[in-house]
Amino acid sequence: MTSKQFALLSALKLTLAVTVSLFVTGAGGVASAGDIEAGKAKSVTCVACHGADGKGLTPEWPNLAGQVKGYIASQLKMFKNGKRNNAIMLGQVAALTDADMENLDAYYASLPPIAGAVSENNASDAKKGAKLYRGGVQDTQIPACMACHGPAGTGLMPKYPRLAGQKAKYIEAQLLAFKNGSRANSVMQPIAFKMSAEQIRQVSLFVSGLK
């Protein structure tokens, strides 16, 4: 198989996955029905770390602005029910109801996304990451990331998160967590498992620079 065929196969698999998920959730039923204003009111406690504009204040605290609808609510639920482990976020979600989570989801999805940038020093590593992101690695069966996260990293609602402009350190930490099994996900774990720490670093730099 050539790498072009491999990329095409990844894309076909995605089309199938998306068709199935649209079927399961019902056409038009994919978007969360949250209330943006109510979500904004609830976000006052989130601002300390995720910023007033949804931009994380440190390299470890992720941006939430412009995330695909549905993803933030799903992660908040997982922090609360323990499927996703993080001591800081566990404390944040304890008092949130399902409706609060849908509202926060709608609010953050409504904010303009944060435009990414990569420093000169990291430009050549980011370029290597771009190759992996777009074409995968055929030898080690790493699929092209863009098949699910989109050619420009903008994600696909409700399940495939936006990666464009996200903090490189945060992305790297999540991929390492999928790789060592501390963050559970049946799709991302096997993918990250096949990636080297170097490939993870490079692809993280690349997506952090996407606008």
Ligand code: HEC
């Ligand atoms: C004290 C700092 C802090 C506060 C306050 C905080 N967060 Fe977080 N948040 C974090 C950190 C750190 C992570 C990264 C967790 C990890 O590594 O898994 C995170 C991750 C998240 C994620 C996962 C993002 C992704 O891309 O998967 C969501 C969603 C989120 N926070 C929403 C919220 C909301 C909504 C609030 C307010 C109710 C909030 N956070 C308050 C620190 C904070």
Ligand code: HEC
């Ligand atoms: C077959 C679809 C698919 C492919 C291909 C894929 N991903 Fe994912 N990715 C997902 C899904 C689904 C999630 C959401 C996981 C969850 O809900 O916890 C995700 C989540 C992530 C996250 C966590 C984002 C966050 O905000 O916490 C990162 C980082 C990530 N993927 C990077 C990658 C990279 C890099 C590649 C390519 C090497 C890749 N993905 C390929 C489906 C995919």
